[in-house]
Amino acid sequence: xxxxxxxxxxxxxxxxxxxxxxxxxxxxxxxxxxxxxxxxxxxxxxxxxxxxxxxxxxxxxxxxxxxxxxxxxxxxxxxxxxxxxxxxxxxxxxxxxxxxxxxxxxxxxxxxxxxxxxxxxxxxxxxxxxxxxxxxxxxxxxxxxxxxxxxxxxxxxxxxxxxxxxxxxxxxxxxxxxxxxxxxxxxxxxxxxxxxxxxxxxxxxxxxxxxxxxxxxxxxxxxxxxxxxxxxxxxxxxxxxxxxxxxxxxxxxxxxxxxxxxxxxxxxxxxxxxxxxxxxxxxxxxxxxxxxxxxxxxxxxxxxxxxxxxxxxxxxxxxxxxxxxxxxxx
Amino acid sequence: xxxxxxxxxxxxxxxxxxxxxxxxxxxxxxxxxxxxxxxxxxxxxxxxxxxxxxxxxxxxxxxxxxxxxxxxxxxxxxxxxxxxxxxxxxxxxxxxxxxxxxxxxxxxxxxxxxxxxxxxxxxxxxxxxxxxxxxxxxxxxxxxxxxxxxxxxxxxxxxxxxxxxxxxxxxxxxxxxxxxxxxxxxxxxxxxxxxxxxxxxxxxxxxxxxxxxxxxxxxxxxxxxxxxxxxxxxxxxxxxxxxxxxxxxxxxxxxxxxxxxxxxxxxxxxxxxxxxxxxxxxxxxxxxxxxxxxxxxxxxxxxxxxxxxxxxxxxxxxxxxxxxxxxxxxxxxxxxxxxxx
Ligand SMILES: Nc1ncnc2c1ncn2[C@@H]1O[C@H](COP(=O)(O)OP(=O)(O)OP(=O)(O)O)[C@@H](O)[C@H]1O
Ligand SMILES: Nc1ncnc2c1ncn2[C@@H]1O[C@H](COP(=O)(O)OP(=O)(O)OP(=O)(O)O)[C@@H](O)[C@H]1O
Ligand code: SF4
Ligand SMILES: [Mg+2]
Ligand SMILES: [Mg+2]
Numbered sequence: 001x002x003x004x005x006x007x008x009x010x011x012x013x014x015x016x017x018x019x020x021x022x023x024x025x026x027x028x029x030x031x032x033x034x035x036x037x038x039x040x041x042x043x044x045x046x047x048x049x050x051x052x053x054x055x056x057x058x059x060x061x062x063x064x065x066x067x068x069x070x071x072x073x074x075x076x077x078x079x080x081x082x083x084x085x086x087x088x089x090x091x092x093x094x095x096x097x098x099x100x101x102x103x104x105x106x107x108x109x110x111x112x113x114x115x116x117x118x119x120x121x122x123x124x125x126x127x128x129x130x131x132x133x134x135x136x137x138x139x140x141x142x143x144x145x146x147x148x149x150x151x152x153x154x155x156x157x158x159x160x161x162x163x164x165x166x167x168x169x170x171x172x173x174x175x176x177x178x179x180x181x182x183x184x185x186x187x188x189x190x191x192x193x194x195x196x197x198x199x200x201x202x203x204x205x206x207x208x209x210x211x212x213x214x215x216x217x218x219x220x221x222x223x224x225x226x227x228x229x230x231x232x233x234x235x236x237x238x239x240x241x242x243x244x245x246x247x248x249x250x251x252x253x254x255x256x257x258x259x260x261x262x263x264x265x266x267x268x269x270x271x272x273x274x275x276x277x278x279x280x281x282x283x284x285x286x287x288x289x290x291x292x293x294x295x296x297x298x299x300x301x302x303x304x305x306x307x308x309x310x311x312x313x314x315x316x317x318x319x320x321x322x323x324x325x326x327x328x329x330x
Numbered sequence: 331x332x333x334x335x336x337x338x339x340x341x342x343x344x345x346x347x348x349x350x351x352x353x354x355x356x357x358x359x360x361x362x363x364x365x366x367x368x369x370x371x372x373x374x375x376x377x378x379x380x381x382x383x384x385x386x387x388x389x390x391x392x393x394x395x396x397x398x399x400x401x402x403x404x405x406x407x408x409x410x411x412x413x414x415x416x417x418x419x420x421x422x423x424x425x426x427x428x429x430x431x432x433x434x435x436x437x438x439x440x441x442x443x444x445x446x447x448x449x450x451x452x453x454x455x456x457x458x459x460x461x462x463x464x465x466x467x468x469x470x471x472x473x474x475x476x477x478x479x480x481x482x483x484x485x486x487x488x489x490x491x492x493x494x495x496x497x498x499x500x501x502x503x504x505x506x507x508x509x510x511x512x513x514x515x516x517x518x519x520x521x522x523x524x525x526x527x528x529x530x531x532x533x534x535x536x537x538x539x540x541x542x543x544x545x546x547x548x549x550x551x552x553x554x555x556x557x558x559x560x561x562x563x564x565x566x567x568x569x570x571x572x573x574x575x576x577x578x579x580x581x582x583x584x585x586x587x588x589x590x591x592x593x594x595x596x597x598x599x600x601x602x603x604x605x606x607x608x609x610x611x612x613x614x615x616x617x618x619x620x621x622x623x624x625x626x627x628x629x630x631x632x633x634x635x636x637x638x639x640x641x642x643x644x645x646x647x648x649x650x651x652x653x654x655x656x657x658x659x660x661x662x663x664x665x666x667x668x669x670x671x
Contacts, residue, residue, distance in 0.1 A: 045525045046496070147618065164618070192385040192552065197598035198618060219526060222600040226607040245604050263530045264602040265559040267584060268671075274559065276531035280495045 004036025006075060007181060007213055008057075013070030015052055015061065015237075023066075024284045026052040028237040030070070031311070034181070039207055039214040041228035041245075043221060043260070047281055049237035050217045051104055054185050057215070058095050059083050060103075074098065076180050097127055100174035101183040104217075107166050107190065110158035116169060117154040120176065127177050135176075142172035146202055164195030171202065175210070182206070185217040200226060221264045225249060230317070233257045236282045236292040239311055243318040253320045255297050291323060299324070340412070341514050341546045342397060342430075343373045347406035349392055364623050366392050367572045369650075370406070374514075374546055379564030381549040381557035381580065383595075385620070389572040390550045394516040397548055398432045399423075410514075428458065431512040433503055435519035440503055441491040447475070447502055448487045454509040474505040478535055497528030504535065511543075518550045533560050554599060558584055565657075568592045571623065571631045574651060578658035588654055588665040590638045597670045610671040613637060630663065638664045 015027035026049040034040050042050050055061045057072060072083040076098050086094065095101070103109075111119060117136070124135035140150035146168040153161070153169060161169065167187060174182060184203075188196045204227070206212055216227055224231050224245065231248040233241040233256060241254040252258045259277040279296035282288065288295055290305040297304065303323050311321040349367040354360070367389050374380050382390045395401045396408060399415050407414060415426045434440045441450060451474055452467040454460075461467040468487075475483040478501040491499050500520065507515060517536065521529045533556065539545050547564075551557050557566055558580055567577040568589065576589035587593045594613045601607040615635045621627055627634050633644040643663050651659040 045527045162620075193554075193595055193598050194385065194615065194618070196600075197612060200600060201612070220600075221526065221602040222607060225602050225604045226600040249602075249604050260526060261602065263526055265530070265555040266601045266603055266606070267555045267558055267596060267599055268601060268606055269603060271559055271562065274530065276529075276534060277527040278531070280498065280528070281525070 004038065004213075006033050007036050008034035008075075009071065009073045010057070011071040011073075013053070013056065013072065014068040015049075015056055016066050016068055017052075017062075018064045018066060019285065022285045025287060026065070026237050026284060027056070030234070030237070030239050032232055032239060032242060034213055034215060036180070037207065037211045037213055038229040039203075039216055039227050041224035041231045042215065042217045042234060043219060043224050043231060044234035045219060045260075045281055047284070048234045049284075050219075050234060051185055052237075053234075054101070054183055054215065054217050055103070057083070057183060058099055058101055059086070059091055060095075060101075074181075093127070096123065096174070096179060097177040098179060099181040099183065100177070100179035102167075102170050102174050102185070102187050104185040104187075106170055106187075107163060109170075110166065112158055114157075115154065116156050116158070116161075120154070120173060123173055123176055129177075138176060139172070142175050143169070145175075145205075146172045147198065148172070162195075164191055164198065167191060167195075167199055168202065171199070171206075175206070175212075178210075179212065181213045181215065183215045183217070186219070187216075188223065189218070189220065203227060221260060222266070233260070236287060237284060238292065239319075239321065240293065241320045241322075242311070243315075243320075247315070247318045251318070253314060253318075253325050254293075254322045255299075256293050259296075291321075339376055340373045341376050341378075341410070342548075343407075343409040344393075344397065345371050345407040345409070347371065347396060347403045347408065349389075349396060349401070350404045362624070365572060365626075366623065367396070367403075370396075370572075370574060371651075372567060372574070372577065374548065376513075376546055377540060377544045379540070379547045379549055379561040381551060381561040381564065381566045382569060383551060383554055383557050383566060384569035385552065387620070387623075388569040390552075390569060391518055392572075393569070394432060394518045394548055394550050397514075398430045398516045399427055400432065428510045429513045430516065431507040431510065431514075432516040432518060433500075433507055433520040435523060441499055443490060443492050446488050446490060447471075447480075447494075450491075450502060451475075451506050451509060454506065458510055460509065470509075471505075474508055477508065477539075478502075478505045479531075480505070495528070497524050497532055500524060500532050501535065504532075504539075508539070508543075512545065514546045514548070515539075516548045516550070519552070520549075521556065522551060522553065529556070530559075536560070554584070554595065555601075568595070571621065571626065573631060573661065574659075575632065575662070576658075576660045577651070578655075582655075582658050585669050586658075586667055587670060588658070588660040588667055589662050590636050590664070590666065591632050593666060593670045594637075613670070630661075638666070640664055 011031045013030045016023040044050055074081040120139040121135055129135050143150040143153055188199050228245045230244055232239055235256045241257045263276050290307055291309055294300045294304045309321045309323045311319050313319050347370040350363045350365040352361045353364045396403050410426050415423055448471055451471045455467055461470050472483045480486045480501050521532050549560055561580045564580055566580050566583045567574045570591050576592050597613045617635045629645040633639040649661045649663050651661045654660050
C-alpha cells in the first residue's frame with residue numbers, strides 16, 4: 001500500500017493517574033505516527049495503557065489522568081492541531097469533525113430515553129449542522145451503509161437494538177461529520193462471531209471507500225492480523241515493538257510480541273509451539289528496574305535488570321525496545 | 331493412564347432434554363412458554379471433553395446448569411453414573427452436587443472479595459469434613475494452591491481476591507472446585523474473560539487436571555479456536571437457538587463441518603495469521619438478525635439466515651440430528667462437506 005501523508009505525530013507521551021498508592025504510570029514515553037488512510041492497531045494485554053492513550057489523543061482523559069509530557073500533533077487538511085494546547089471550544093469543533101472515536105464500553109453510552117434519531121440530530125447540532133433535513137438525510141445514508149434499516153433504527157430506543165446493531169449505529173454516528181481519523185477501542189470484543197464479522201467487513205469498507213485512517217485498539221491479535229497495516233505492541237504503558245503487520249507476525253523480535261503470537265490458538269493452524277506467557281502483568285505503580293518485561297522474559301541478561309531499552313529501528317518501519325534485539329531475531 | 335479413568339463408562343447422559351420457562355410479555359400479557367432448550371441429548375464418558383459452542387443466548391449456560399444439577403429440566407432425562415439425580419434421596423443428591431462442579435465466567439464476581447484465599451478454599455474443606463483442624467486445612471490449601479501453580483503459596487494464601495490478577499483469581503476458583511474432588515467439571519466460559527497472555531496457561535492447567543485426576547469436562551465457550559485447543563481429542567456440539575445443530579469429534583467438526591451454520595461460523599472467525607485471515611472466503615448469511623425465542627420460525631430454525639436453504643422444505647419441516655459418518659451428527663436437509671475457506 002502506498003503510504004499517505006503523516007496525519008498524526010505522537011511524541012514522548014507520558015500519562016500518570018493520581019492514586020492513593022502513588023502515580024500509576026499508564027503511558028510511558030510513547031511515540032508513533034499515523035498516516036492518511038492506514039489502519040494502525042494498538043495491541044497489548046489488559047491494563048497496559050491502551051485506553052488511557054486512546055482517550056488522550058482527543059483530550060478526553062478522566063480528571064485523575066495527568067499528561068506529564070509529550071506532543072500530540074495532527075496535520076489535517078493543511079492545518080496543524082496541537083491537541084494539548086487546544087481550548088475546550090476548539091476541541092469540541094475538532095472532535096467528530098476531524099477525529100471521531102468509539103470508545104470501550106460505548107455500547108452503554110446511548111441515552112436510554114431518547115430515540116436514536118434525536119441522538120443523530122444532537123450530534124449534528126453540536127457541530128453547527130443547522131439543517132435537520134440534511135442531518136437526517138446523511139444519517140439515513142450512513143445507516144444504510146452499515147447495513148441497517150434507517151427508518152426502523154432512527155425511531156428506536158437503544159434497548160430495542162441488539163449489541164451488534166448498537167455498535168453499527170455508533171459507527172454510523174461517528175461518520176456523520178466526515179472525520180479523517182477514527183479511533184476505535186475494543187469495538188468488537190463484546191460481540192458474537194457473526195456480528196463481529198459484519199463489523200470487521202464494515203471497517204474495511206469504510207477504510208477503502210472513505211479513505212479514513214484508523215487507530216484500532218484491541219487485545220485480540222486476530223483482529224490486528226485481519227485489519228492492520230501496521231501494529232504497535234505496548235507493554236506496561238510503553239511501545240515495545242512497532243512494525244508492518246507482516247513483520248510483526250513473521251519477524252517479531254520482542255519476546256513479548258513473540259509470546260503473544262505463540263499464546264494465540266487459531267482454528268486452522270496447528271497447536272505445535274503454542275505456549276503461554278509466564279508470570280503476571282506488572283504493577284504500574286511499582287514497576288521493576290530495567291526492562292519492565294524482565295520478570296516474564298525467558299532469557300534476561302544482567303543488563304536487562306539495570307537498563308530500560310529504548311525503541312530503536314531495526315529495519316524499514318520496524319522498531320523494537322529490547323536489549324537483546326540483535327540476538328533474538330530468527 | 332490415570333487410575334481414575336475407566337474409559338468407557340458414561341459419566342453423564344442427557345436424553346431428549348427440554349427446558350422451558352413461563353414468561354409474561356407486557357404488563358397484562360398472558361404467560362407464555364419460552365422454550366430455551368429443545369431435545370438436547372449427549373453422553374460423556376469418564377475423562378472425555380465435550381465443548382459446547384454457539385452464539386450468545388443459544389442456551390450454552392442453561393445446558394451447563396442442567397448438567398450440573400443447578401436447574402431441573404422441564405422434560406427429558408439426565409443420568410449421572412446411570413442414575414437420575416432428581417429422583418435420588420437427599421444425601422445422594424448432595425453427593426452428586428459435590429461430584430459435579432461449575433466454574434463460572436467471571437473471576438471477579440465468583441470470589442468473595444472480603445475473604446482471604448485461605449478462607450475461600452478451606453470453607454468447603456471443613457464443610458465436607460475433608461479436614462479436621464486449622465493445621466490440616468492450611469496444609470491442604472497449600473497443596474491445592476501448588477496444584478494450580480499459585481506459587482510461592484505463602485505469597486498467596488493470605489491475600490484477598492482483589493490483590494490478584496484475573497488469571498490468578500480463576501486459578502483460585504479452580505482450586506476451590508478441587509477441594510471436593512470433583513469428577514465432572516462444567517467450565518462456563520472459564521477463560522473467556524482472561525487476557526490472551528494468561529488464557530492459555532489456565533487452559534493448560536485444566537488439561538493437566540484431566541490427565542492427573544481423570545476429570546470429565548463440559549467446556550462451554552463461544553471461541554472455536556479455544557474449543558479446538560482444549561478439546562482436541564474430544565467432541566464439539568454446535569448449538570443454535572436451543573438446539574444441537576451438529577456434533578462430532580473436534581477435529582472432524584473443524585475440518586469437515588457439515589452444517590451451514592457451523593461452516594459460516596468457521597468461515598467468519600478472524601485468525602491470528604495475516605495471510606490466512608485475509609484470504610478466507612466468508613460465507614454470507616441471508617439475514618443478520620437472530621430470531622427471537624418468543625417468535626421462532628417454522629421449519630429449520632436457521633432457515634431465515636441460511637444461504638443454502640431449500641424453499642418448500644427448510645421453511646416447512648424441522649430437520650433432526652442424523653449420523654452422517656461414525657460419531658458425526660448433523661441436523662440439516664442440505665448438509666455440506668469438506669473444509670471451509
Ligand atoms: N481513572 C483511573 N484512575 C486510576 N488508574 C486508572 C484509571 N483508569 C485506568 N487506570 C489504570 O491505568 C492502567 C491502564 O489502564 P487502561 O484502561 O489504559 O488499560 P487498557 O490497556 O485499555 O486495558 P483493557 O485491555 O483492560 O481495556 C491500568 O493499570 C488501570 O488500572
Ligand atoms: N430464568 C430464565 N427465564 C427466562 N429466560 C431465560 C432464563 N434463563 C435464560 N433465559 C434465556 O434463555 C436463553 C439461553 O440463555 P443462556 O444463558 O443459556 O445462553 P448462553 O448460550 O449461555 O449465552 P451467552 O453466550 O450470552 O452466555 C437466552 O435467550 C436467555 O435470555
Ligand atoms: S435445514 Fe435447510 S435451512 Fe436449515 S441449515 Fe440445512 S439447508 Fe439451511
Ligand atoms: Mg482499554
Ligand atoms: Mg452463557
